[in-house]
Amino acid sequence: MDLPTSPAAIFEVTEANFETDVLNASIDTPILIDFWADWCGPCKALSPVLDKLVDEYQGAFRLGKINVDQAQELAGMFGIRSIPTVMLVQDGKPVDGFAGALPEGQIREFLGQHMIVPGAAEEAPVTDDDTPVEAPAEAVTRLRREITEQPDKPELRLDLIGALLQAGQATEAETELSALPADLATDARTNTLRSQLELAHALDGAPDLAVLRQRVQADAGDWEARDLLGVRLLLGPDPAAGLEEFLYMLEHARDWHDGQAKKRLLAAFATLDDAALVSACRRRMASLLF
Numbered sequence: 001m002d003l004p005t006s007p008a009a010i011f012e013v014t015e016a017n018f019e020t021d022v023l024n025a026s027i028d029t030p031i032l033i034d035f036w037a038d039w040c041g042p043c044k045a046l047s048p049v050l051d052k053l054v055d056e057y058q059g060a061f062r063l064g065k066i067n068v069d070q071a072q073e074l075a076g077m078f079g080i081r082s083i084p085t086v087m088l089v090q091d092g093k094p095v096d097g098f099a100g101a102l103p104e105g106q107i108r109e110f111l112g113q114h115m116i117v118p119g120a121a122e123e124a125p126v127t128d129d130d131t132p133v134e135a136p137a138e139a140v141t142r143l144r145r146e147i148t149e150q151p152d153k154p155e156l157r158l159d160l161i162g163a164l165l166q167a168g169q170a171t172e173a174e175t176e177l178s179a180l181p182a183d184l185a186t187d188a189r190t191n192t193l194r195s196q197l198e199l200a201h202a203l204d205g206a207p208d209l210a211v212l213r214q215r216v217q218a219d220a221g222d223w224e225a226r227d228l229l230g231v232r233l234l235l236g237p238d239p240a241a242g243l244e245e246f247l248y249m250l251e252h253a254r255d256w257h258d259g260q261a262k263k264r265l266l267a268a269f270a271t272l273d274d275a276a277l278v279s280a281c282r283r284r285m286a287s288l289l290f
Helices: 018-027 041-056 072-077 104-113 136-149 156-166 170-178 188-202 209-218 223-235 239-252 260-269 275-289
Strands: 010-012 031-036 062-067 085-090 093-099
Touching: 018 031, 018 062, 018 085, 031 041, 041 062, 041 104, 085 275, 093 104, 093 275, 104 188, 104 260, 136 156, 156 170, 156 188, 170 188, 188 223, 188 260, 209 223, 223 239, 223 260, 239 260, 239 275, 260 275
Parallel strands: 010 062, 031 062
Antiparallel strands: 031 085, 085 093
């Protein structure tokens, strides 16, 4: 497998450079590790897809390649049992991964779950802090008008879906998601919006905060109540407290509801704008999982 000539984006991982170029470097930029071998057919199918994505994402993540035949100790350290296997390393620790040659769309969704989106490493535009904050309902009205006036800009529909979710209009947001054109259906932002919608739907018919807090105080192992409490806090007044509920579940009931706590955390990472909070939570999640 020939590596592209862009060592900054795609590089070979060895035991000699693993600590510096993977663990230490992942504190600044996520590192996706591709475990492969020359004799592996699916590896050869997956490799060009990963190479394409790392180029398209413009520095949002880097891609390290580990030949399992040449770096058996590294493969053993990660517990690799089949190839291709892809692992994501962030903040100095492995946080998630997948096995097999997944389709490009599913890999994009995997990256989006970890807030890795195209161009995320580019410098953020400077904004005027004195600009009045637009209420979600106002944004919905404005975006519906702009979509009517500019039908040739389908990306406005993604903005509308986000505004609908912020306004608590989950049913309308789901309708708009279902109606997206094919070229936007696999967009990284679309995957993020799906994560937000999933969280919003979890609260359909759920008790209010006070009731959920009472249930958790009465029974620390009421995982259903703790899960819903975490979602309410995450989408409402205290996202950090919501993450704490999911971390508690991950520590004490990791397998409950088919690993619900981990799923909630990954969905939360895709919805939060607080990079420092997400980074700190990722580290704690990794310490519990690994």
